[in-house]
Amino acid sequence: MTETSIIVILFGSFLGLLIIGAPITVSLGVAALASFLYLDENPIKLVQIAFNSVGSFPLMALPAFILAGALMEAAGISKRLVALAESFAGPVTGGISAATVLACMFFGAISGSGPATTAAVGMLMIPAMVRRGYDKGYASAITASSGGLGIVIPPSIPMVIFGISALGMTVPAEALEKFGSFQSISIPKLFIAGVLPGIVISVSLLILNYVRCKRAGYKGTSEGWSLSTMGSAFRSGFWSILAPLVILGGIYSGFFTPTESAIVAIFYTVFVGVFIHKELKWKDLSRSLETTTWLSGRVLLILFTATVFGRLLVENQIPTMVAESMLGLTQNLYLIWLLIIGFLLFVGMFMETLAAIMILTPVLLPVTYNLGIDPVHFGIVMVCSLSIGFSTPPLGENLFVASGISDTPLEEVTAKAIPFALASTLAVIVIAFVPQISLLLPELLGY
Amino acid sequence: MGTIKEIFDNLESYICRILLVIFVCLLFAQIVSREFFGYSIAWTEELSVYMFVWFVFFGASYAAKHSAHNRVTFQYKWLPSKLCVALEALSDLIWIGFNVYFVYLSYDFVFNKMNLFWKSQTLGIPMKYIYLVLPIAFTLMTIRILQVNYLKFVKGVDVKDPEAQELDALMEADMSEQLDIESPKLGAKS
Numbered sequence: 001m002t003e004t005s006i007i008v009i010l011f012g013s014f015l016g017l018l019i020i021g022a023p024i025t026v027s028l029g030v031a032a033l034a035s036f037l038y039l040d041e042n043p044i045k046l047v048q049i050a051f052n053s054v055g056s057f058p059l060m061a062l063p064a065f066i067l068a069g070a071l072m073e074a075a076g077i078s079k080r081l082v083a084l085a086e087s088f089a090g091p092v093t094g095g096i097s098a099a100t101v102l103a104c105m106f107f108g109a110i111s112g113s114g115p116a117t118t119a120a121v122g123m124l125m126i127p128a129m130v131r132r133g134y135d136k137g138y139a140s141a142i143t144a145s146s147g148g149l150g151i152v153i154p155p156s157i158p159m160v161i162f163g164i165s166a167l168g169m170t171v172p173a174e175a176l177e178k179f180g181s182f183q184s185i186s187i188p189k190l191f192i193a194g195v196l197p198g199i200v201i202s203v204s205l206l207i208l209n210y211v212r213c214k215r216a217g218y219k220g221t222s223e224g225w226s227l228s229t230m231g232s233a234f235r236s237g238f239w240s241i242l243a244p245l246v247i248l249g250g251i252y253s254g255f256f257t258p259t260e261s262a263i264v265a266i267f268y269t270v271f272v273g274v275f276i277h278k279e280l281k282w283k284d285l286s287r288s289l290e291t292t293t294w295l296s297g298r299v300l301l302i303l304f305t306a307t308v309f310g311r312l313l314v315e316n317q318i319p320t321m322v323a324e325s326m327l328g329l330t331q332n333l334y335l336i337w338l339l340i341i342g343f344l345l346f347v348g349m350f351m352e353t354l355a356a357i358m359i360l361t362p363v364l365l366p367v368t369y370n371l372g373i374d375p376v377h378f379g380i381v382m383v384c385s386l387s388i389g390f391s392t393p394p395l396g397e398n399l400f401v402a403s404g405i406s407d408t409p410l411e412e413v414t415a416k417a418i419p420f421a422l423a424s425t426l427a428v429i430v431i432a433f434v435p436q437i438s439l440l441l442p443e444l445l446g447y
Numbered sequence: 448m449g450t451i452k453e454i455f456d457n458l459e460s461y462i463c464r465i466l467l468v469i470f471v472c473l474l475f476a477q478i479v480s481r482e483f484f485g486y487s488i489a490w491t492e493e494l495s496v497y498m499f500v501w502f503v504f505f506g507a508s509y510a511a512k513h514s515a516h517n518r519v520t521f522q523y524k525w526l527p528s529k530l531c532v533a534l535e536a537l538s539d540l541i542w543i544g545f546n547v548y549f550v551y552l553s554y555d556f557v558f559n560k561m562n563l564f565w566k567s568q569t570l571g572i573p574m575k576y577i578y579l580v581l582p583i584a585f586t587l588m589t590i591r592i593l594q595v596n597y598l599k600f601v602k603g604v605d606v607k608d609p610e611a612q613e614l615d616a617l618m619e620a621d622m623s624e625q626l627d628i629e630s631p632k633l634g635a636k637s
Contacts, residue, residue: 017538021520023542024516024517026516029545043552060470115610264475293464296502298515301510395521
């Protein structure tokens with residue numbers, strides 16, 4: 001009896017507060033506090049969780065990556081990477097919009113955030129597409145849709161958050177009995193696992209882009225590829241291309257932890273921005289620090305209350321109940337994947353990605369453990385599914401950004417972005433059904 | 448008086464920027480000394496983690512000052528605007544209640560419940576001082592929530608988070624202007 005009433009208190013107050021528009025962190029915190037009081041547990045635990053949930057070394061990757069991303073923009077690194085992608089467009093049908101997808105992939109390799117990717121790429125590529133006769137709505141739609149790649153292609157802030165949430169959880173005993181031991185989770189492993197799925201999603205976007213451009217008659221330039229443009233874009237972008245190599249090379253080779261590689265990237269960016277590009281000014285530096293402050297503060301305050309919430313879920317066996325009711329519906333692993341993806345897409349439409357990961361990992365991860373799903377594979381599917389939410393209404397941050405840049409009505413961009421969201425969804429389903437896409441690279445590299 | 452007000456207005460911003468710069472540099476020094484001199488400094492990791500915790504909670508207060516904490520607000524579109532204002536005020540009131548209770552809890556923990564001799568592992572700082580950030584930052588955050596509401600209801604200024612401000616600026620900027628300029632300014636993330 002207490003079990004059902006605790007669910008009512010925990011979820012009832014959480015959803016109630018969300019609906020009246022309380023900040024996510026407050027909704028989680030108050031719901032957890034109400035349950036503590038109901039269960040007659042000592043709420044002093046909250047204080048220790050507040051400190052311990054945030055005070056972890058791997059978590060410092062979050063502000064470090066945010067700061068690195070903000071600085072790369074100010075230092076002119078982002079701009080040059082996008083210009084390089086643009087120079088590859090050439091005579092292919094839909095070439096420049098394909099280059100936009102490519103630019104988002106490049107950019108995803110230095111940034112861990114969707115709207116930031118959309119903004120940085122869109123500022124340059126949307127006007128470039130319009131100059132070549134593309135429809136503004138289409139140009140914005142492709143940018144918004146591929147902006148989500150920013151969080152799938154490593155380094156990825158959502159993967160850091162998933163890793164931290166998952167590391168704090170133990171594998172349920174029933175699952176260990178049934179499936180033997182599970183592979184361990186680590187943030188570098190998640191980063192490697194994200195590479196191929198990122199490519200799969202990009203390819204699905206590129207195919208759809210080709211088909212739609214062919215139908216709309218968007219041809220490439222008649223002169224063919226211009227080697228001199230590509231060459232000069234490459235020369236001026238040389239130091240910018242090194243940035244993702246420094247970050248990812250450092251992590252994959254095992255020289256640095258993700259946190260350290262982000263720190264190295266910060267110093268690399270400051271060096272390039274000040275001495276080579278000579279674009280980074282004091283004002284930019286100070287602004288980047290400020291952005292990092294409020295972004296980290298707001299995300300990590302959610303982490304604190306989400307940790308309390310998650311602990312209550314696990315202590316009250318709620319994930320086991322979810323798993324049982326799911327298994328009661330169907331025993332088919334593929335159908336269960338579809339249910340999970342559908343649920344994640346739905347949540348992604350309404351909730352900010354990082355908050356969704358922190359709230360849902362404690363619920364869903366034990367469920368997938370009980371089904372014998374590899375935790376890294378699940379993490380990748382989760383991040384990919386939520387990334388689609390960036391370009392779907394009603395809370396598609398990428399759509400807002402893209403429609404803002406191109407000055408096109410939101411409805412038009414949204415309508416043109418929906419086919420891309422469907423293509424990405426198909427890609428995510430493939431990624432879920434074929435675990436090797438996520439697990440092959442980590443296995444080959446010996447993680 | 449003016450300068451005191453200005454310092455108070457930007458208090459978290461100053462604290463956080465300084466902390467961020469210091470812990471980023473500490474970690475960099477640690478990497479350099481390990482990779483190039485084969486010597487790892489023992490205390491940097493601990494110190495930087497504690498600075499990071501301080502950075503996070505003051506940062507959360509800073510985010511409150513800019514009313515940047517994520518809310519789910521799409522349902523507001525279907526509600527009468529007066530009701531929305533009332534609901535938002537109510538949710539802020541609940542937030543303040545939570546904060547006040549948490550300040551009490553953390554104050555009680557730091558000054559009454561905590562083992563006074565509990566010290567950090569490598570630096571030996573009493574943990575009491577490190578945990579002190581919780582009551583301080585949550586008190587400050589409560590003041591910021593009140594400040595935002597004071598500005599909204601008394602002064603009629605709607606505090607918007609920096610992302611929303613940026614978006615509004617983008618919405619106003621004309622597409623044709625951007626087409627003329629070859630490389631528009633990339634101020635997108637601040």
